[in-house]
Amino acid sequence: MHVSTTMTKYCSRFLISILFMMFATISFGWSGHETYTYIVVNSLGIDVNELVEITKYSYVENRVYNEPYYYKDDFAGTRKFFDSLGDGKFPPDPKPVDNKLPAWQILTIYAQMPDFGMDEGLNLSPLQALIGNSQGVRHMRYKIGIIEAFEGNKSFVYFVNMSQKAFNEGDRYWGYRFLSYAVHYMEDLFQPYHESPGSIWEVLGSVTNKSVNKMLNNAHYAYDNYLLFLMYYSKHTDEIRKLIEEMPARRVPSNYDALMEEVMMYGYSKSHIVHDELKKAFGDILYQRTPTIEDFKNLEEIGKLDKLYSTTKDIIATMTGTVKGFLVTYIKENQK
Ligand SMILES: [Zn+2]
Secondary structure, eight states: OOHHHHHHHHHHHHHHHHHHTTOOOOOOSOSOHHHHHHHHHTTSSSOOOOEEEOOOOOOOOSSOOOGGGSOOSOOTTTTTTOOOOTTSOSSOOOOOBTTEEEHHHHHHHTTSGGGTTTTSSOOOOTTHHHHSOSHHHHHOOEEETTEEEOOHHHHHHHHHHHHHHHHHTTOHHHHHHHHHHHHHHHHHHTSGGGTOSSOHHHHHHHHHOHHHHHHHHHHHHHHHHHHHHHHHTSTTHHHHHHHHHHOOOOOOOSSHHHHHHHHHHHHHHHHHHHHHHHHHHHTTHHHHSOOOHHHHHHHHHTTTTHHHHHHHHHHHHHHHHHHHHHHHHHHHHHOO
8 A cells, every 4th residue: 555545544543533532422313303204204295194004024134233122013103212292192103003004104103213222332333433332323424524434324325225125025014114214314414413513623622621522412412402392392383393394395316325415415514503503502501411491492582592593494494305305206106
C-alpha cells in the first residue's frame, strides 16, 4: 500500500476513534414510529385494508440479530411495540379476526420493533468497539467531515429486499411486516442527529469535556422526543397530524440506494439548524438532563420553540412526502 494512503487510513481511524468513543449511550431513534406510521399509512390514498393471513416466519437471513429480541410471533392486539402515549388508545391495535389482519395494522405495529433490542448487543463492525453498542450501527449514518460511518441506509434496503422476497413467494403477512421494519429505518434517517451528533468542535470537545458530551447526547434524545411531543402533547398536535395526513406522496428515486442518499443528505442538511435551535431553546437544561414533556410544554408556551417548530414542520413534511412516495409505489407494485 502507498505510504500516503496508509497515513490517511491511520489518520482517519484516529479521528474516527475520537469522534465516536464518547457516544456510547444514545438510544437511537425517533419515538412514536407506530403513531407516525399509522397516520402515514392511512393517508396514502390507496387501499391498505387488504386482509392478510398471519403466517409463520420461514426465512433464512444473512443478518445476525440479538435473537431473543428478534420477535417472530404476531403481536396484534397487545400494543407490545407501542410507546405509552396519550390516552393509550391511539393508534388502534385490534385483535386479529380469523387469524387475519388488515395491511395497515401490520405496517403500524411493527414500525417500532427495530428499536426493541434486535440490533443491540451484537458485534457488527470495527467501529462497534468505539461507540460501545451495535444498535446505532444499524439505525444511523454519520457524516462528519470526510468521515461516513454506520449503515442505517443498508438496513432500509435490506428489509425492502426481504419484503419483496416474501411478496414474491406469496407471503403477504411477512411482505408487509418486513416493509414496516424498512420504513422504521427510513424514518430514523430523517432525524438529523442520525447523520451528525453536533458541530465538529463540540464532538472533539466532548472527548475531554464530559458536560459537552452529555449535552450532545441530551440534544439527540430531546429531538427524538420532540416528534412524539408534537404528535401527542403540543398545541400544534392537530396541525401536525393534519400535515401528515394531507401531505401528498412525492416522486422518489426507484433505486433504493439513491433514495437513501437523498434522505441522508436531507437529514444532514438540517442538522446544523436543528442543533442550533435546540440549544437556543433548551440552553442549560441540555447540560443537566434530557428534556421532559413538561419542559417542552413550558418552552412552547413562552414561544421558545417557535423556530424549532417551523424547521421541524419542514422535516416532517419532507419525510412524509418521501415515505408516502416510496410506500405508494411499492405497495401498488405488490398488490394483487
Ligand atoms: Zn431506530
